[in-house]
Amino acid sequence: QVQLVESGGGAVQAGGSLRLSCAASGRTLSGYDMDWYRQAPGKEREFVARISVGDRTYYTDSVKGRFTISRDNAKDTVVLQMNNLKPEDTAIYYCQGLGYWGQGTQVTVSS
Numbered sequence: 647q648v649q650l651v652e653s654g655g656g657a658v659q660a661g662g663s664l665r666l667s668c669a670a671s672g673r674t675l676s677g678y679d680m681d682w683y684r685q686a687p688g689k690e691r692e693f694v695a696r697i698s699v700g701d702r703t704y705y706t707d708s709v710k711g712r713f714t715i716s717r718d719n720a721k722d723t724v725v726l727q728m729n730n731l732k733p734e735d736t737a738i739y740y741c742q743g744l745g746y747w748g749q750g751t752q753v754t755v756s757s
Contacts (some may be wrong), residue, residue, distance in 0.1 A: 655751030668741030684737035
């Protein structure tokens with residue numbers, strides 16, 4: 647059984663930064679495409695970023711230039727570095743990959 651666990655969420659003011667991490671128990675992440683999604687209150691879950699097996703990265707337009715997805719191979723985690731956060735980034739952020747979802751981590755950005 648694979649379990650994805652997100653960490654690093656919190657509350658920041660607009661313009662601040664947060665660093666989210668996703669780790670897996672029971673499996674290494676290095677051989678899989680890994681995604682970050684988010685779900686804001688009253689909205690559908692939406693794609694945020696992807697890092698492919700070959701480390702190509704993809705972003706939704708609203709976070710381009712502010713968010714960076716990467717792998718920390720030493721820790722076998724996938725990281726989402728979020729800079730210049732905006733109130734509209736407020737959501738629960740989920741890690742997805744290997745056919746599994748994490749439980750989510752809350753990100754709250756105040757104006």
